[in-house]
Amino acid sequence: MPMIVWDIETSGVSKHHDIPLQAAFIVCSDDLVVQREIVLRGRLPQHVIPSPDALLITRTTPEMIDSAPLSQLEFVQAIAQVVSSAGPACWCAYNGLKFDELILRSAFFQTLHPVYATQAPGSTRADVMVMAQAIAAQEPWALNVPLNEVGKPTFKLGALCAANGIILPAENEHDALGDARATLALLRHLRQAAPVTFGMLMSNADRRHVLDLLRHNEVLALTQHYGAAKTLPVAPIVVSPVNRNAYAVADLTVDPSAYLLKNEVELAELLAIRGPRAIFTVATNVQPMLFEFGHGGAVIVDPLPVGEFRARARRIRDDHGFVARLTAVLGRQFSDRAPSAEPEEQIYDNFIAKPDQAHSRRWHEIAWDQRHRFAQAVIDDPRLKVFARRMVFEAAPETMPPVERAAMRAWLIDRLLTDIDRPWMTIPAARRRLAELAAACDPSDVGRVQHIADIVDWFDAKTVTLNAMSD
Incomplete structure (x- = not known):
């Protein structure tokens, strides 16, 4: 199966309200030999204001955005064509499962394309940052992990590449093709340095394999990475009845006596705790760092005898009342979450019905x-x-119709010029942030000073245009 290493640069970090502006895809054979590279650039839709921080970090100028060859719709259509023409493939990005994939999914949603295109039958999804974190925990000798300015391990792509002899020129950092090439180089390094763990993680890119692990093992090892790596012995319990990608597991370092007799209210409170919990869910479709105990269990800190872990797992599995109560709680999990009023944020409220999927295809034709x-x-x-x-x-x-056109003009003006706090970037909010950035800028950094000034002028011009629309 081909591997497609990809990256996107975006207008900001909101997974619902920001959009991709640049995308790069490196199509590789299954042994990571490059076959072709694809780079696409798109313009902003008129209702999106980019984050000033994103523009400065990616060194994107207003002229670069305005001169991009594709409208946002054409840009997303081109990405959709890349995805559909690839057929079954492994889609591999760096921090892609928590960011790039979600931004792309929203872009598909908002342009009437199939939302889960990269999850088409036969395709899998891998995240090189997840793999790097897991290999650093399981085989620390295989990967040099650099420290940040406060002395803590960092998995930023540029720093990690540099620490492992992978050259990522500064001018290519935060460029989609440069980052995709660096991701591919790091992927090759991980495959060579830790082939066994690498192979297991690549298997976990397929949710079917993860489900097999959970269904057919009494005890597994799960590596988590919340600032620092920690590997736990876990017992699979039950899949969520409302989310087939969520599988409840128990941390076997915790004596089951602490929760087996809890009622449904108490179990719901336990699942809602932020941070380490005795019971939690594993997302089977985001390449979890899950291993058979014989491989991953070696790095558990101060482990109990494996026989004790197995005995605890059997106690949990055999307590049918507890499993039934937990299943009921999982079935109600998040049911009280208030729906959003913003359509962009309603992406996961309901699947698109099949008739509307067909109507969306027709709309494009x-x-x-x-x-x-x-x-x-x-x-x-x-x-x-x-x-x-x-x-x-x-x-x-x-x-x-003229009435609807006038209503849309009013909507656009209010959306971009309102001074009320919104979940998307507005021009007043962008101006305030630019003022902060300008005040903190070193005057001797002429390039950055000019970049900020150019963005200010760009927003001034947008404001003039919007005000003219209201006349």
């Missing part, structure tokens, strides 16, 4: 002058209606 009427009359999902309306207003506003 028809002419612009038909798209507004089609979306509002045929598509049922209110979230998709909103996104379709935004895209038509951006690309072909003349095809909308």
Whole structure:
């Protein structure tokens, strides 16, 4: 199966409200030989204001964004084409499962593309940062982990590459192709330095393999990384009845007597604790650092005899009342979460119904002058209606009825110029942040000073345009 190493650079760090601006894909054979590289750049949609910090970190100028060859819709369409044409593949990024993948998923959602395209049948997803953290814990001699400015281990891509002899030129850092190339080089290093652990982790990129581990082992070793690595002996208990990717496990360093008699309310409170817990869920679809005990158990700190761990696991499994109560609690987990009023944040509220999946494909095929009427009359999902309306207003506003066009103008002006705190970046919020960045900037750093000034001018021009729309 081919491996596709990829990276995106974004307008900010919000997983719902920021969007990708650059994407790079390195298509490799299954033995990591490069076959081709693809680089794409997109412009901002008119309703998105980028984070000033993101622009400075990635050295992205207003001119670079405005001159990008693809509109945001065309850009996401091109990414969707890369994904669909690849067929079954292993999609591999650095911190991708917690960031890049979520940003891309939101971009697909908001442009009426299949949301879970990288999880098509036969495909798997791997995260090189997860693999580096696991290998550093399991085989610390295989990877040099650098320390940050306060003396703690850091897994930032650039620093980790440098510590292991992988050259990532400073000018290529936070460039999608440069980061993708560095990710591929680090992936090759991990494969060579720790082949057995590497192979196990690559198997865990497939959720089916993870489920097999959980279903067929009494005791497993799970490495967690919250600032520092820690490997626990865990006992698989039960899969969540409402989320088939969440599998409850017990930390076997905790005596089960502490919780086996708890009622459902007490178990719910136990699961809600932040930080280490006696019982928690493992996400089977995000390449967990899960190993058979014979391999991973070697790095458990101050372990009990394995026989004691197995005895505790059997006590848990055989307590059918406890398992039933835990299953009931898992079935209600997050059910009281308040729904968001913002359509971007409703991505996980419901799957897109199959008829609307077909309607979305059709929406992309028809002419612009038909798209507004089609979306509002045929598509049922209110979230998709909103996104379709935004895209038509951006690309072909003349095809909308005058009243709706006026309503969209008012929406855009309010969205970008409001001084009320919003979950997305607004122009007033961006101006305040730019003022902070300018005040903290070293005057001798002429390039950064000019970059900030250019962004200020860019937002000034946007404000003038928006004010003219309201006249």
